Amino acid sequence: MNPGVLGGLMAWLATLVFLRRHRVWLLFYIAGAVGFTLFGVYFVRGSPVEGLIERLTAWHAHHLASLVNIETRVFTNAPGTLLVLVVTQPVGWTVVRIGLECSGVLELIVFVSLLLFYPAMGWLRKAWLGTLGVLAIYTANLLRVLTILVLLAWGGKGMIFVAHTIIARALFFGLMLAVYWPIFTRTTTLLVRRRLEG
């Protein structure tokens, strides 16, 4: 590991211990969640984990698209790249690269980092809620990719900006809200209620 990164990691951990010990909760949470995200992105970027998620997403999207009669191909030599057959005029293939933007990797890291340092629940609860959340976000992202494929296949290549940046993103945002709400908000209000009643 790069000595600078190792030093940064140690300094970050020391800062977290210090802030936690002195109960400076806001700074602890910001340092924890943001630091974990930045280190997470650093370690996952270009790693086999990122490649695996991208390939898995492409593979799942490929099979699910066939269920709605959208023809796709997965590149053998670049498994994170999908070919989508656009059926409108002019008929042809469009390359969809499942990269950083479409793999949901960043959103997964952000979610895990927010949950990891949230002082509302124990580690066991965090573990299973985290697992559920990761699976849910992966599924939500898959739905986002499928939405892009459907809009591309039926609407043509000109749809790419609207499909990718607006419609699919809005759908993903709504689905993420459905993940964040029970895990963060509902858990919090139930906990607060228990404390007030107890």
Add this chain to the structure above:
Amino acid sequence: MSGEQVMGFALFWGVWLLVPLLVDGVTALVYLVGIWLSPHPVRRSAWLRSRRAEPPPLVSVIVPMHNARRTLRRCLDSLAAQDYPPDRLEIICVDNGSSDDSLGVFSHSQTAHRSLSVQWVSLPVANKARALNAGIHMARGSLVICLDADVRLDWQAVSTMTGAFMTNPGLVAATGSVEVEPVRDGRGSIFTRILTACESLEYLGAFRVGRRYQTLTDTLYTLSGAFSAFRREALLATFLYDDATVSEDTKLTLDLRTQQLASHSLGCVDDAVAYVEPIRSLKALYAQRVRWQRGQLEVAAFYPPRMLGGLLRSLRSFVGRLTISDHTLAFPRLVWTFLLPFLFLLGYPTDLVLMAWGSLYLCYVAIEGLQTLTIWAHVPESYHRDFARFWAVVPVMPVYRFMLYWFRFSGILLTLTEPAAWKVVDPFTQLGAALGGSRASPPAATQDLHRANRKTAGSA
């Protein structure tokens, strides 16, 4: 670099910051349209014309206080200056556990305003909710006004509020408009003046526009603890103020909502004005917003459980929508605020990232401009003379609201980790004390509010 690229980047990665913006923007638009389309009720003049025919109702004003020596005189003087007949006004000051000379101030004021009916009640414990409830049980008036001791009433506030109830038999409870006391020019540092202008604009928006819109759509969330009025019988049909939460005013509002008949309503009488002193420092602002956030979470937790039964059900309830906006959306916003500037590390051009940030800021300024325009259109013309200072802080308002977001986020964390407190130490003071090796780096809370219930003022 094309505009489409910047827009694409801002829309795609900035979505977590854009959605709160959209919520604010859409709300501002809805307020603008809704309020311009609705006629302003002419309550006071109609009632004043007719009030010669019948005697005005007896109004009981309850003033809970805890160590209010500094502000009580101003509050009682403003009550004495009302244009309401003094023989139809009874004032009940309920001290709860004061250790200062509030009683001396009260006695002096009683001597100075002999025409007023003023009573003093003393409770041994510091508990605002209990003080209010004691006052309510003592009140003889058909209309009960609850007033914080650090508030100054406008000279027409009581008659305006009473007029609203007299002309609308369906109205069972109403909040007045709480505004920040106008500051004389040239006082305080530039920073303090900007902070005060931002706070004043925020209050004007919250009461003159926000609560009025909530009245029109029957979604009023809080009858302000600082200045609200109730029909006594409606109040006595509830469990009164509940000291289990630090937002007893919001809890009572929601209790009233669930208990009232369909023909009854809650509202905002925005031309009945009470003034609060401007916040003195960022530390005080921090403590206030942390307390409000705690109260909001506690009330959301208390609200009938079916509201929390599902996201879709929450979206249908205005309390649920508020919780989603202030709690659920706050989480991703926290990380993305810091992550977005670092996306150049992932291969995005720095110019693109900077321009996207600039675009987001400009959008926020535009929304603030729209909100300020809505306020300007709705406040009485007398406010327009002093409006230049509000226009001047429009570009600062996004920064002010962003700061409040962090204060409130801290409130979320402190609700989960520390007991409720009236005084809260801000994280930088805590950090400074911790770095200095001081043992006086308290865990944010210095006093347990739920146990001691040491409260003197309600949330706006």
